[in-house]
Amino acid sequence: MNEFPSALDHVHATLAELREQGVELRASAASLARLAATPSAAVPAPAPVVETRPLSRPPAAPAGAKAEQLAALRGPVLACTLCPHLVQSRTQVVFGVGNPEAEVMFVGEAPGEEEDLQGEPFVGKAGQLLTKIIVAMGFSREDVFIANVLKCRPDLPAGESANRMPKPAEMQTCLPYLRQQIDIIQPRALVALGATALEGLLGASEPMTKLRGRWHDFHGIPLMATYHPADLLQNQSLTDKRKVWEDLLLVLERLEKPISEKQRGFFLSKG
Ligand code: URA
Numbered sequence: 001m002n003e004f005p006s007a008l009d010h011v012h013a014t015l016a017e018l019r020e021q022g023v024e025l026r027a028s029a030a031s032l033a034r035l036a037a038t039p040s041a042a043v044p045a046p047a048p049v050v051e052t053r054p055l056s057r058p059p060a061a062p063a064g065a066k067a068e069q070l071a072a073l074r075g076p077v078l079a080c081t082l083c084p085h086l087v088q089s090r091t092q093v094v095f096g097v098g099n100p101e102a103e104v105m106f107v108g109e110a111p112g113e114e115e116d117l118q119g120e121p122f123v124g125k126a127g128q129l130l131t132k133i134i135v136a137m138g139f140s141r142e143d144v145f146i147a148n149v150l151k152c153r154p155d156l157p158a159g160e161s162a163n164r165m166p167k168p169a170e171m172q173t174c175l176p177y178l179r180q181q182i183d184i185i186q187p188r189a190l191v192a193l194g195a196t197a198l199e200g201l202l203g204a205s206e207p208m209t210k211l212r213g214r215w216h217d218f219h220g221i222p223l224m225a226t227y228h229p230a231d232l233l234q235n236q237s238l239t240d241k242r243k244v245w246e247d248l249l250l251v252l253e254r255l256e257k258p259i260s261e262k263q264r265g266f267f268l269s270k271g
Contacts, residue, residue: 066100069184077151077177083170089155091116096147096181103255105145105187106130107178108228109196110166116153121146126230130193133229136266137248138257145185149200150174171200182221189251190221194228213247215254224251242267 078093094111097120106122114124122130131141150166151174178201182190192198195208201218204211208227216223226247232240245267252259 066184066186070100070181073177073180073184080151080174080177082173083152085155086152086170090152092119093151094119094121094148094153095151096121096145098141098145099143100145100185102143102145102185103188104139104191104251105147105182105185105189106134106191106193107197107201108146108148108193109171109200110148110150110163111153112163113153113161115148121148122229125233126228129229129233133244133248136245136263137252138263145181145187147178147181149178149197151177165196166200168199171196175200179219182218187221189254190218190223191248191251192216192223192225194231197228198225212243213250215250222254224248224254238267238269242269 074095077095080093081087094115098105108122108126108130111121112124112126115121115127121127130146134141134144149171154164154166154170156162156164190201192201195211198204198208198211198216201223202216204216204225208225211225212227214225216225224247226244227240229244232244249259249264252263
């Protein structure tokens with residue numbers, strides 16, 4: 001007699017559900033034989049999951065499920081201690097903010113001072129510019145999802161206040177959290193803000209002049225690379241503002257959003 005009949009029934013039901021959603025289930029012959037021998041359930045016994053592989057795109061999550069999955073991920077991320085030096089220096093982990101059902105997700109490099117204090121990405125000066133850009137695209141911050149590759153503020157030598165760039169190893173350690181956020185949200189497009197974010201996401205080290213304005217692929221999700229809003233604040237170049245805007249027009253086109261003549265003309269020099 002099996003000691004865990006209800007747990008087994010639950011496993012059977014979950015496997016049947018996954019199959020209905022189009023997930024291909026694979027199992028070893030031994031596991032199949034074991035499960036077939038198990039007295040259980042009205043549900044016909046599907047194979048136990050050894051490996052699941054989506055047949056094409058993962059099936060759409062049921063309503064509300066994305067918010068629940070993100071909420072479940074938040075706890076472990078906020079309690080992360082994988083980088084002991086950052087645990088020492090951070091005020092808090094900056095998980096990310098926005099709509100779990102977002103069509104577009106913006107990814108920056110790491111929290112700065114303000115973000116570390118407030119626990120929200122892109123709330124400092126660069127963040128305020130990003131918010132304006134998001135609004136110019138026809139969205140609000142609540143429509144999109146905003147996150148960073150590294151979720152803790154990079155630590156600084158004593159007495160220094162300027163931000164430092166995240167190190168590749170720090171980003172690699174943290175990347176699985178962003179992967180999980182992206183896997184849950186399944187945005188139709190990702191926007192990588194700046195060379196460091198792009199390097200963290202794709203391992204790309206070519207200059208941004210070559211990488212921006214082009215579609216890349218992040219595990220099946222189209223990824224647009226553009227300049228970081230902090231770069232625009234620093235150089236105040238109308239040409240670079242226009243380049244960022246052109247990159248984002250490509251995103252709007254990909255999302256099949258209406259684009260007004262006014263939007264098309266932003267940052268075009270009048271001369
Ligand atoms: N710059 C980033 O890359 N991320 C933030 O959250 C803030 C500034």
